Amino acid sequence: MTKNQSLSQIYLDSNATTPVLPAAAKAAFDAMKETFGNPSSSHITGLRAKNLMEQTRKSAMHFLGVGTGKLVFTSGATEGIQTAILSSLVAAKKNIKPDESYTLLYGATEHKAVPNSLHHWNELLEINAEIKAIPVNHRGELDLDFIEKEIDNALMICTMAVNNETGVYQDLSKLEQAIRSTGNDVFWMVDCVQALGKRKLDLQATTIDYAPFSGHKLYAPKGIGLVYIRENAPFTPFIAGGGQESGLRSGTENLPGMAALKVIFDTLNGDAEDRFADHTQLTLYRNQLLTALKQAFPDVVLNHPLDNTVPTTLNFAVPHFASKEIMDLFDAANIRVSSGSACSSKVTRSFVLDAMGLPSWQSESAIRMSFGPLMTQEKCDAACARIKMAAKALGESCLTVKPAVNQKLVNGLLELKSGNSCCWLYTDADSKTAVIIDPLPELISRIVNIVNCQKLKIAAVLDTHGHADHQSSRPELESQLKMVTKTDQLGWPKHFDTVYVGENAYPTIRIGNKALLRVKTPGHTDDSVSYLLTEEIDVVKPHFKYAFCGDTILMGSLGRTNFCTSSSEQMYHSLHKLNELLASTTLICASHDYHNEFTTTLITECYRNTLLSNVLSTQSSINEFCEQKSVLDSNLNDQTGCEIQCGAYVEIDESLPIVEYDKNELSILLEKDHDAKLVDIREPHEYMLQHGIKAEENVPMTRLVEFIAQHLSDKDKHYILVCRSGTRSLVVAQALARLGFTNIGHVQGGYALNS
Incomplete structure (x- = not known):
């Protein structure tokens, strides 16, 4: 473990609670003592x-x-x-x-x-x-x-x-x-x-x-x-x-x-040595904080007017960023804010802003910044500087409109999510060529920033099928990226190469020295396709590293087949086709991830999905599969929040037991086991701002699938995961354990309890 220079805490969550005034703490102690x-x-x-x-x-x-x-x-x-x-x-x-x-x-x-x-x-x-x-x-x-x-x-x-x-x-x-x-x-x-x-x-x-x-x-x-x-x-x-x-x-x-x-x-009452700032001074502090926010996030939106608001509260939203993302960013910079009410911390949107009739994105992205009348000019200046520093980290991660100049190119697979929906960006660093799969409307701005920041050449923007839960954002994204290539309705270019796997020819586009094959896999919808990525182009049967299967195979489920354009019979044949093409280590990257499992393999899915296992082992006939699939689809809950559910779970795994470490246990372990590695799974901008204990490696959740692909051959290596609170590290640990990583632990309480 190494140490970063520690950043002092900037506390801007006074509407939740305040520190005790030293004179008040002394009075309480004197009362207990005297x-x-x-x-x-x-x-x-x-x-x-x-x-x-x-x-x-x-x-x-x-x-x-x-x-x-x-x-x-x-x-x-x-x-x-x-x-x-x-x-x-x-x-x-x-x-x-x-x-x-x-x-x-x-x-x-x-x-x-x-x-x-x-x-x-x-x-x-x-x-x-x-x-x-x-x-x-x-x-x-x-x-x-x-x-x-x-x-x-x-x-x-x-x-x-x-x-x-x-x-x-x-x-x-x-x-x-x-x-x-x-x-x-x-x-x-x-x-x-x-x-x-x-x-x-x-x-x-x-x-x-x-x-x-x-x-x-x-x-x-x-x-x-x-x-x-x-x-x-x-x-x-x-x-x-x-x-x-x-x-x-x-x-x-x-x-x-x-x-x-x-x-x-x-x-x-003015009868004590301490003095609270008056309304005029508090208003000046608020205006300075607001100015800093506008400089840091030029498109920031206030969720309330200022003329009927006390000067100690700012409630705002940053377009294209969920409240949790800004919360995590500020927390990494040691700035304490909250997403709405601290008493409603598990709620993903603000009922207050909903009642005010604000757009849903503002309600879902709301951040509350609040201070008390003990605010000073020195504290306000420090807060403003820290806010700008946090925003700069976003730029250096290519997530804002003013990115850093010499940003290191991200190579491999990047997963971006909005709710339960997944978008995938694969980049070949040598050629700076990339492909975008299943783009989402909420992520257009973020994708454009990444592409422009890293100066990527986009080979294609692809959908795996016509989505039922959202309109494709592919045309808008292609427009913003100034792409003029002629494509079909899912974005596949009119001009493409062909690669043979055995005797079968598959349409292919090149991403540097890699190939992305298109395979028709109807069933979930009649236009469903899968995209298979390989680094082995000139072999009889290439090994596919990733399979972007849309909603054909989901983690813990199969895509629903009760849309008007669905067919269980076609899905049966598509599953067999994928089984013939995919290796045991091919990572399946779905269009939806309902339980934060990130990725899966056919072997993993067959282990817990009897329906899929019986199909691939030919224990189920096509008629039996169609009957069982109809029963499965009848259990669908058509709404998961605001999203249409694209697959009914065959079985939800119980949480796998994960070894948890506190600070002392972690120190002892790392001293004894020199092969054990502490991995920070937060996003790069959070890792960049980290104060206190610093992990040896940063593997953000957006890059986790790439990490898994790189370490499939050493699943017994000892990794201890850490994040801000211990929540994300536990989710990632369980996902890795589900895929057969046998020596995974995480830091309970994360940096919050162990820095």
Whole structure:
């Protein structure tokens, strides 16, 4: 292992959580060490603890303008939301009339804690009200007309002061007018979590009934929060027990958290040594970050307007890059951002941006960059420089419009994916000739950048068949690459060579000193073909390194044959033809990869696919195959997300057991086993930016199939894979193990836990 110069962390994810202010951390520690008494105890130690708690409450009440209302300490915003909703619905239930219908209203862009809690308590209390989302416009602003129409039948309305994903704030004055327009007394909760320290709040001047806050969003520890309750608003304790907080919230008080929270409110009130940046200065920081983003990514798109957004949040998308790609890029550069809400990290798109009516690509590519009022000019300058550095790495990987001048030519096979769909780019470095197979609309810009950056000569842009799940992007790609070669409907050139395999002649195009043969393999569709790549042109039976079979053979499946242009009978014959041509080590590169398996071989597929095995061993007649294939196709789920499923799985393999290493185990292993190799499987631009421990070799997932082809003869070599978090390395390890690599491990937790 070698060391790269370590990059200091640039933290730009403050809407998720913030570091604890040093003075707040000290106050918490002092409370644990000195003022550690139980506030309910009547001795001096307890009285001092009680005084600290009340001083914290007093400081918070002053800043928030509570007036005659109450502030109750909680564990955080989620508990505050539960308290507000439970209190409102318990009170509302007493006045429900059995012959009338009721609603519960919430903003369509609310944090998921709100609608989920409404559904939970609505069901548990058997209120059975209809729960409705209040629409927002493209600016993220709530539809006031909708509220005015629906408010009469509402038992409760939940809105938020500032959105956690976009930073969009609501005009609480106009919102209040709409809610109270009919003079009703509907219960109103406002989630104020993201507003604290960013928007002026004077709660006593409003008719807001409940407002939750969370300390860890503004430099206090996790586990401490507050909920505001307006005077005379109904209240039902969410936590019953010893009667702490005047019976409003039981449980021994979190005094260290309160001590830290006091420092935060003292700072907000101007009564502490630390100072938070004001709105003007925060706006300047945001503008500088936005300028850096525009310089780094000239076509960056903001997902929200700036005039109704707090200055500490930027939500943006970079065309042609998924949010995970930008996340991984920034993380490699030690910049911390998030893709939308940190509480929805497993979701691939933003429901907030969907509600605002933004295009799907922006929702799927959204990145949230957020900072707090402790931002300084020095930190902002460092962040701007790091953003530009990260973008430069993309250019040096030929992924942006301004690539590096002397980029090293990528030789061999490159796999590009969009969702479950695969596109393949094969390049011969000696001749700088390449072929593109099954291009995808979402990848046109990326392919063009790679081709132009590396100054490739494109022999052909090919489809393996007419795709049912997308229009071919081949004509557009050929246009952007300024190709004028006459082709058939799948892109095969009108003028081509011919290569004989045995007695059969196959149309062929040359890629440097290699040959790509076209083989008709109808079945999935009547125009399906396979392209076989070989480096052995002048032999009777060449060895094919790769077989681009489209959707004829998929990992764990066979292509569906229930389209109007499909034929199970033709697929039967096509499978036999491929079996005659392909070697045991020929890697099959499909048009779809539903389970991140990357590639396969006929032997691997026959081992787990009884239907295919029986066909190739002639144990199944053509009629039996057609019958079994019909049953298999009947199990198709026609939609996988937004994609048509092109093959039903015969069997999904259980995850294979992979040896996992932590940092210490890895160090011991590499000292003992000098043949073991640590391989970074992230993309080149991530590897280039890597801080901390650096692997000996970079084999990105886009180049994994080429790596497999090069190492089929030494499958017992010891490889330990590493990535950012351990997720990708585990996927790759399982894929290699499935293909017979016997000595594969990965670093659990990746660089995140082991640098």
